[in-house]
Amino acid sequence: MAWATLSRRLSIAFAVLLLACCGASAWLQMRAGTQHAQEVTQRLSLGLAAHIAQNTELMKPGGLDPVAVKDLFDKLMTVNPSVEVYVLGLDGRIEAQAAPPGHLKRDKVALEPIRRLLAGERLPIAGDDPRSLDASKVFSAAPLRMGGRDAGYVYVVLQGEDHDALAANLSADTVLRTTLWSMALVALLGLIAGLVAFRLITRPLRELTAAVRRFEAEGIEALEREAPMPAPPRRADDEIAQLQQAFEQMTRRIAEQWRELSLQDRQRRELFANISHDLRTPLTSLHGYLETLLLKAGTLSEEERRRYLEIALGQSRKVGRLAQEVFELARLEYGVVKPEKENFALADLVQDVFQKFELAAEARRQQLKPDIAPNLPVVSADLGMIERVLTNLLDNAIRHTPAGGEIEVRLRPAEAGVAVQVSDTGPGIPGELQKGLFTRPAFADGGTRGGGLGLMIVQRILQLHGSDIRLVPQPGKGAVFLFRLGGAAGR
Known part of the structure; x- marks a missing residue:
């Protein structure tokens, strides 16, 4: 089929591979961008939980003041809607929060990410999102102390539900569209460059294919009619150049063998014609004298009869010698005789x-x-x-x-x-x-x-x-x- 040519198959394979690479590159860029944004956000807000933990209004002699906690949490979330503030017990259980009814999905947060953050490990570090069963988000955390002893942790999710909703809208509207347009432009430019490169690389192969098709359609005349073109210098390890050189050598050898066969065929026809010419004269003479002896046997003298017989015998020897030479030449031509x-x-x-x-x-x-x-x-x-x-x-x-x-x-x-x-x-x-x-x-x-x-x-x-x-x-x-x-x- 026309679409199944090597150049088109290579082009299609390159286009698919290019699109896959562009998609992977876009995904990696978006992921890297997201991680970068999380790291920046976490670094900027690293001291937020500690500042909240130092607020003495949250405490009363018996423990946390729920009214003060809720009031502080509402103010913080009003000033920065992207954060969500929680108070955790020493076992990670949520002791206080200001989430709307029905939004809290967890009652406990893993403490391992908190310990890593407090230990100063490399950012970003993601912890459990109390409003999701499977999501992890960057956070700020600080220990909460009451009466000189540890009472829990202040846990601040830095990219809460409002942030996710706004980011999703913006991504769908701006970032994703920009990424897709960039990917499409890169893919288009890469595809054009790749197709041009494939065309240049496979040009010798197309020329070779055209020569093979001409040879198939027109036979040896196509080889004899075309003068050999000087090939540009190529590297010795270029497989297409080696294939082209092998085909050129093969065509030259075939052309030489064809010319040799044509010459031998012409020589054979000339040999038959010349042998026929050389046989015709003695055979005609032999036949004539024998016919004369038969028709005039009673009227010829002994001397005439003897002369006619000697002439006929000489012509017979000539025919015999020529036949022997033909036989000897045939044995030599076909390798029957070895020295x-x-x-x-x-x-x-x-x-x-x-x-x-x-x-x-x-x-x-x-x-x-x-x-x-x-x-x-x-x-x-x-x-x-x-x-x-x-x-x-x-x-x-x-x-x-x-x-x-x-x-x-x-x-x-x-x-x-x-x-x-x-x-x-x-x-x-x-x-x-x-x-x-x-x-x-x-x-x-x-x-x-x-x-x-x-x-x-x-x-x-x-x-x-x-x-x-x-x-x-x-x-x-x-x-x-x-x-x-x-x-x-x-x-």
């Missing part, structure tokens, strides 16, 4: 591969030239795979080097291993076909040289050995390929 490394001398392997291509080179009047530096380190690699690498490179070089040309394999020590360079004197590879030469088959038209599945197989094999191959320009040469193999450990 089984061993230590061997690369110079010996080059000589063995040269022997395999001697007849083909002689038939084309080409020269195979080894250029091997002395004291080469032993390499650690899969012998069969590296032989396949050299075979593919030499096969390409022989097929694309004109008669009388030269194919050279150069071995040099480099970076705790051996650098291998295979070059020829052919036409080279056109610039438009050099990009992506080892990642997709590029079959050139018009007799120019391209890069087929053989170079892709070479690239995958070398990647399994932690190496790479690249095409390097070299004046006076055609195609020049360079790669490195690591040396054996401890050699």
Whole structure:
């Protein structure tokens, strides 16, 4: 639901918490104000009971004079309506008072607060209110002596019923209204400040939420279309910043993986298209010659029949070789083949591969030239795979080097291993076909040289050995390929 967003929930929670804090603060202020007023009243009237106790008119030879007591009490309460005067016995029982009929609720007052007051403890000190069963009020008290001995206490409630009635009216009319208005103003200002603060704090989270929703609605295009914005510096322990950074890293990784998948998908489609293109020619030729042999079997001479069969057989070999390369590339791509490394001398392997291509080179009047530096380190690699690498490179070089040309394999020590360079004197590879030469088959038209599945197989094999191959320009040469193999450990 719309109201259930994080920002709104935080705002509502903050508003409720703020109102609760304002209410608690107002209650504490009112309570503190009340205690302050009681302390002030009690301090100002602390000697009132003692002054009353010193009045000799209250006494007669037999004890208290009820008429004098009532007359004094009425005068005091008329002058100060907020006080209520009582005379207590030594046990706290009320001996004399001037309360209207029916207003007295107690006949006895606890003496403990009186003793604390007389001992000088910290004010305010509240004692029992004779006109209430549960209320406590500040008071003034003093011992009452008769004939040189203690006869009781003068007990003066300083905030009586009239004071409470007037205070209640004033509180309801002025103090409470002022407190509520103050609390409302503070709450409103705090709420505004809190909402602004929440909006600033949660802005990165809202931006992140918007980015996630765009990603959910538009997919990877939303990530590729938006340029990464430089994030402002934040503290390392900021959870929202960490979340935003993690999301940005995730989106970049997803975008990179998506681009890589798109590239691989495009390369796969190009591979299928190029393989289909490369298969179409030999298959068409094979089909044509076989069909010719079938239709004209009785009219062809033995020499023509033999020539047609040799051409068909050559096209069949080409199709078989291409099928084998596709199968081998698939095994390398999907990790079916793993290199089984061993230590061997690369110079010996080059000589063995040269022997395999001697007849083909002689038939084309080409020269195979080894250029091997002395004291080469032993390499650690899969012998069969590296032989396949050299075979593919030499096969390409022989097929694309004109008669009388030269194919050279150069071995040099480099970076705790051996650098291998295979070059020829052919036409080279056109610039438009050099990009992506080892990642997709590029079959050139018009007799120019391209890069087929053989170079892709070479690239995958070398990647399994932690190496790479690249095409390097070299004046006076055609195609020049360079790669490195690591040396054996401890050699």
